[in-house]
Amino acid sequence: MAGVRKPGVWVVSALLCLGFWQFGQGAYIPAKAWLAQELMQRAWVRAGTGEERATPWPWADTWPVARLTAKQRDVDLIVLAGGSGRTLAFGPGHLSASAMPGQTGNAIIAGHRDTHFQFLKKLELGELLGMETTRGQRHIYRIVGVDIVDSRKGSLVLDTDAAMLTLVTCYPFDALEAGGPLRYVVTARMMF
Numbered sequence: 391m392a393g394v395r396k397p398g399v400w401v402v403s404a405l406l407c408l409g410f411w412q413f414g415q416g417a418y419i420p421a422k423a424w425l426a427q428e429l430m431q432r433a434w435v436r437a438g439t440g441e442e443r444a445t446p447w448p449w450a451d452t453w454p455v456a457r458l459t460a461k462q463r464d465v466d467l468i469v470l471a472g473g474s475g476r477t478l479a480f481g482p483g484h485l486s487a488s489a490m491p492g493q494t495g496n497a498i499i500a501g502h503r504d505t506h507f508q509f510l511k512k513l514e515l516g517e518l519l520g521m522e523t524t525r526g527q528r529h530i531y532r533i534v535g536v537d538i539v540d541s542r543k544g545s546l547v548l549d550t551d552a553a554m555l556t557l558v559t560c561y562p563f564d565a566l567e568a569g570g571p572l573r574y575v576v577t578a579r580m581m582f
Contacts, residue, residue, distance in 0.1 A: 426480045430454060430468045437524040443471075444524075452477045455484050456491045458499065458557075459520035463509045473500045482506050482557075488548055491521040492529045492580065496554040498546055503574065507559040510576050519578050521555065531555045531578035542571045553580035 429446040434454045436444035443453045456469040469491075473483040482501035489495025501507030519531045531554075538561050546556055554577060561574040 427468075430470070430481060434468050434524070438526060446480075452480070452483070454524060456499075456524070457520075457522040458482065459522075460509060460513070460517070461520065462517055463512060465509050467501075467506055469499055478502055478506075488546075488556075489553070490523070491555065492523060492527050492553060494551070494553050496546065496548050496550045496556055497521075498548075498556045498558060500558045503559040503561065503563050503565075503568070507557065508563065510557055510559055510574055511563050513576055518581075519555065519557075529553070530581045532581050533576060533578045535575070535577035537575045537577070539573050539575055540571050541573050546575070554578065555580065 426446065433444040433446040434457065437454050445451075445453050451474075452470040452472050454468045455471045458467045458469050459465060468481050470477050470481050470483050471486065473485045477483040478501060482499050484490070485498040485500060488498035491497045501510075503510075513533055513536065515533055515536065517533045519533065521529045521531065523529075546558070556578075557576040559574050560568055560570060561572040563574070
């Protein structure tokens, strides 16, 4: 009788191990995201005290450059330097070829449609966005355009006579596969 139970014990043990492994895998991503946000907040504070390129963790190749807020949408995001996939996994990224927020020109910030920039689909013309630099300068932008563009047929304008802000993400928001050619583009003009 004891020999009959042994295979059952092994099966139950194997299933328990598999279940704990799956649970760990599922908990890993939210835990990593929470920890990254905490580390980015600390880097933001250090950047505000004048630390150049205050990386959130020692091996990071990015650092906070601004803070984006949309109070009507309860959004408060640290904007990181660069637009690489690694950077965008942790937060929206400022494209280095574009102007810095608050400066004349177009400040372009990219983010993932299914995480940090999911709120873009709810934004409307006339809404206000806030940008704060690491030096404590605060700027308010009013949304003046919402467009869907094909990235194969055009590009974003970098040189503008006014201080502009462009937020870009993939489109459509509910696509099963990321990386298609369509982009959702929100354009805002600095008010002050």
